[in-house]
Amino acid sequence: MNAWFETVAEAQRRAKKRLPKSVYGALIAGSERGQTIGENERAFTELGFAPHAAGPIGERDQSTTVLGQHLSMPVLISPTGVQAVHPDGEVAVARAAANRGIAMGLSSFASKPVEEVVAANPATFFQLYWCGGKDEISERMARAKAAGAVGLILTLDWSFSHGRDWGSPQIPEKLDLKTMLSFAPQTLARPRWLATYVKSGRIPDLTAPNMAVGGGAAPGFFGAYGQWMGTPAPDWDDVAWICEQWGGPVMLKGVIRVDDAHRAVDAGVAAISVSNHGGNNLDGTPAAIRALPVIADAVGHEIEVLLDGGIRRGSDVVKAVALGARAVMIGRAYLWGLAANGQAGVENVLDILRGGIDSALLGLRKTKVTDLDRSDIVVPDGFERALGVPENPAITRPATASA
Numbered sequence: 001m002n003a004w005f006e007t008v009a010e011a012q013r014r015a016k017k018r019l020p021k022s023v024y025g026a027l028i029a030g031s032e033r034g035q036t037i038g039e040n041e042r043a044f045t046e047l048g049f050a051p052h053a054a055g056p057i058g059e060r061d062q063s064t065t066v067l068g069q070h071l072s073m074p075v076l077i078s079p080t081g082v083q084a085v086h087p088d089g090e091v092a093v094a095r096a097a098a099n100r101g102i103a104m105g106l107s108s109f110a111s112k113p114v115e116e117v118v119a120a121n122p123a124t125f126f127q128l129y130w131c132g133g134k135d136e137i138s139e140r141m142a143r144a145k146a147a148g149a150v151g152l153i154l155t156l157d158w159s160f161s162h163g164r165d166w167g168s169p170q171i172p173e174k175l176d177l178k179t180m181l182s183f184a185p186q187t188l189a190r191p192r193w194l195a196t197y198v199k200s201g202r203i204p205d206l207t208a209p210n211m212a213v214g215g216g217a218a219p220g221f222f223g224a225y226g227q228w229m230g231t232p233a234p235d236w237d238d239v240a241w242i243c244e245q246w247g248g249p250v251m252l253k254g255v256i257r258v259d260d261a262h263r264a265v266d267a268g269v270a271a272i273s274v275s276n277h278g279g280n281n282l283d284g285t286p287a288a289i290r291a292l293p294v295i296a297d298a299v300g301h302e303i304e305v306l307l308d309g310g311i312r313r314g315s316d317v318v319k320a321v322a323l324g325a326r327a328v329m330i331g332r333a334y335l336w337g338l339a340a341n342g343q344a345g346v347e348n349v350l351d352i353l354r355g356g357i358d359s360a361l362l363g364l365r366k367t368k369v370t371d372l373d374r375s376d377i378v379v380p381d382g383f384e385r386a387l388g389v390p391e392n393p394a395i396t397r398p399a400t401a402s403a
């Protein structure tokens with residue numbers, strides 16, 4: 001079979017065939033009835049384009065900057081704490097991102113240490129959860145900074161909801177011999193995945209090395225998760241504290257309301273990502289793309305506004321940028337690429353997005369990605385969601401942007 005794939009949907013099909021059932025299930029994630037995860041993708045299908053039939057256009061330029069980092073296209077790797085997809089894990093993703101000129105977001109719950117990931121891609125943003133006491137949080141930030149991370153992504157939108165109507169994947173606490181044997185029917189049915197691990201001489205150790213503190217060993221994924229669950233939720237003063245402690249650019253990921261966007265600005269963040277955690281958090285939260293336009297209007301002149309959730313093709317990137325995002329972050333798309341073909345699979349996904357962005361720019365007769373605006377997009381009435389706007393706390397308002 002040709003290792004190259006044509007679309008992100010094909011990468012997903014290959015990931016499903018290649019990964020053990022529980023690993024693929026963890027990567028799909030989602031929560032409750034899966035309303036939000038489905039909505040994130042569906043909402044993009046409601047948006048259309050208003051292309052030109054002819055007209056001059058120069059060489060297309062997709063470049064932009066985010067948190068001071070130059071990006072060859074308006075796409076970043078969103079942090080994902082997922083294990084056992086590929087032995088090279090986030091290092092392979094970081095290399096692919098570096099080869100394609102984009103930045104890497106590294107999760108606190110990642111399987112690879114921040115030092116190795118920054119070595120693979122100097123444009124790395126370290127993602128932090130509010131987990132443990134302030135001393136531990138400071139220590140994790142200091143480690144990431146010392147490793148050379150050039151920005152911090154603070155993710156606070158998590159509500160520990162895990163029931164899934166389609167069933168949650170079975171993930172072991174650690175992989176000892178007994179557990180490996182119990183997973184044998186799944187893993188033996190996936191010989192190519194198994195062969196990649198055998199070749200690497202490693203088995204997934206299911207630890208979170210970036211959560212270690214006090215010079216201790218990397219905690220197990222679930223040990224770290226338990227600590228996070230037991231940590232009282234932060235408030236806006238804590239967000240301001242993080243910004244001070246980090247002393248560099250901070251992005252707050254998971255903003256979906258306008259009032260929160262204003263508070264994030266007040267707390268001192270340099271960027272936000274309009275996001276619902278890829279539909280893994282509070283099910284019933286609207287698609288991120290629906291909440292984007294009103295948030296971009298409200299704070300886009302003060303801070304950088306990004307979006308993540310549901311990006312599967314270059315045209316999705318263009319729609320988000322035209323509706324006010326400076327750039328987008330991708331999660332599942334690159335994880336599927338990684339599962340399908342390692343580093344080359346992630347590069348394949350990034351090339352698919354780049355090609356799709358280029359086609360859309362050509363059709364819209366826009367030379368630069370930064371020239372995109374709402375006149376390029378067809379937005380149906382009622383598409384937008386204005387959450388937490390003072391004049392209308394009742395959640396919805398009619399669409400204002402249409403072409």
Ligand SMILES: Cc1cc2nc3c(=O)[nH]c(=O)nc-3n(C[C@H](O)[C@H](O)[C@H](O)COP(=O)(O)O)c2cc1C
Nearest residue numbers: 027078079080081107155277278309310330331332
């Ligand atoms: C398996 C999985 C693990 C994730 N882990 C994290 C994480 O550790 N930290 C974080 O900020 N976001 C995490 N996310 C959310 C992603 O960063 C991103 O918001 C989301 O995947 C975007 O939606 P998309 O997958 O449709 O692109 C995770 C998402 C997935 C699918």
